[in-house]
Amino acid sequence: MLPLIDPFGRTVDYLRISVTDRCDFRCVYCMSENMTFLPKSEVLSLEEIDRIATAFVRRGTRKLRLTGGEPLVRRGVVDLIARLSRHVASGDLDEITLTTNGSQLRKFASDLFAAGVRRINVSLDTLDPAKFAKITRWGRLEQVLDGIAAAKEAGLHVKINMVALKGLNDDEIDTMLAWTAANGHDLVLIETMPLGAIDEDRADRYLPLKAVRRDLETRHTLIDLIDQTGGPARYVRIVETGQRLGFITPLTHNFCEGCNRVRLTATGQLFLCLGQDDAADLRAVLRATEDNGILDAALDEAISRKPKGHDFVIDRTARAPAVARHMSVTGG
Template identity: 65%
Template sequence: MNTAAIDQTNARSLDSTTASMVDPFGRAVTYLRVSVTDRCDFRCTYCMAEHMTFLPKKDLLTLEELHRLCSAFIAKGVRKLRLTGGEPLVRKNIMFLIRELGKEIEAGRLDELTLTTNGSQLSKFAAELVDCGVRRINVSLDTLDPDKFRQITRWGELTKVLEGIDAALAAGLKVKINAVALKDFNDAEIPELMRWAHGRGMDLTLIETMPMGEVDEDRTDHYLPLSEMRKRLEADFTLKDIPYRTGGPARYVDVLETGGRLGLITPMTHNFCESCNRVRLTCTGTLYMCLGQNDAADLEDDAYLAQVIDDAISRKPKGHDFIIDREHNRPAVARHMSVTGG
């Protein structure tokens, strides 16, 4: 990236740009998700192939360059920023970026800094995350069965993740559990997982599997519409729709029997595009305006950064077009979820 050129134009163009980004459908873009690495220490079956080819490290933006791009978006109206991956906490020296972005919260330019993690590194970083201004995190956890956990992650150790969650809670982080609902794999466990999460003061969000990237299995084998999952849960639980939102795509219900919240992310059966306020930045400086579309903008090495961002937002589509069935068995988009971080 031509840092001198960007620094010069930031002083001119960002200061003179109205601090707002509005797409062609009148949606204000206030939420940036940043995939800081495509690498992960797990190989979840619905997310990655077992033998992945990752980006050469020389192709990744430095943490300083990622910080500069994040700052440009904050100057243009982003108020919430989520770090993702891959697994964000495996990126070397990632706490430098988190600490720098935490200063934006202190200065009042950013409302929230958070991250989505598989939990494997939380024991090491939980206390420092809080020190940097992170108050809330999402932890991906699909099962509490150690054997199934190893099966779905291929490499993961459940005890290590549970220890990380314990460390996060002890440090004062608010933790939300994310689980991909998978037919004939973890669907029967969802009530137990919900009781466990709610019993520890954690929300649980269920997610439909999405057709992104080539993986080593047929996604139709495990695709479970959350409308069906909700009907199953309503046989034993009282679910009450509530207006609670966190800025993301989940729709929430209160579960009267547990006293906790359950979120439902339904990109397949009921997409959330009408209220989309998000764009996604990759670790190579590519901006995706929609998770489920291929149009992108290259922000790396561009002196007219503010204009490039505005041009990209002007092309943000109305929504995605995900389909999973036997006739559409190839991914809707070729890139893996780890490229854009979900």
């Protein structure tokens, strides 16, 4: 089968799959405290997710990442990973990874490793218990740190994702760097993304990472790396600690020119760009026919509409998100 190539010559070889929009946290930059989640009847079955993922692998996708919401609250998700790992065993897929808030890792870390996962990303914005409770609303820092320890014990490589929030955790970046270095974790800093209405104005929390980097360079030696993990992060090596530090900058320096990713929602909507609303309804195709040729044609049609770039902006005048849907709908 021919690979999936968009109108700008970019090969799409990375699929991010949201297996659920539900989450056991309510992070202030991600969603409102009182969320209305999707009816279960609208959510793809695990078998349907497998069929779509397999179609992408057949068309050259090399990396799958499962996201949410919180993917580990979806019943049967480890069984899904184990089934999808047949593509890794065959050599058709490089890896299956997972992004999680860490709350369920003590329970599932060993099972994830057994199912074929080797790398995970854990969202962790602070090491201060009170501040963690404020950011996540419903989370407990001790539970997440215990989960991260369990993941390390199970043999999983852990990358920490930290959303940099002005006036909230911007004074903790050095602390997080020291903690990740001591525990053998990579760290990725992320600018807040304007997706979905939340209970505060994102402009008040927006922290440009170019300013963070300038500040870090007053205390550390940063060497740019060419490392790629399939995602949008740009990496540096911190000479003093030897660790990798990544920057994801959708606002100060977008990463669209090399975008190789599309995102599948839990309801089967294929978003061609995180920062655009255009999507293809793959659930309708799945439920209308067993013909994989028609599914392949739907993938071709969708990728033919992949835009050149996103429209993310923190708008202080409109005071509204750039995109109406929440991150938990699209997947992190």
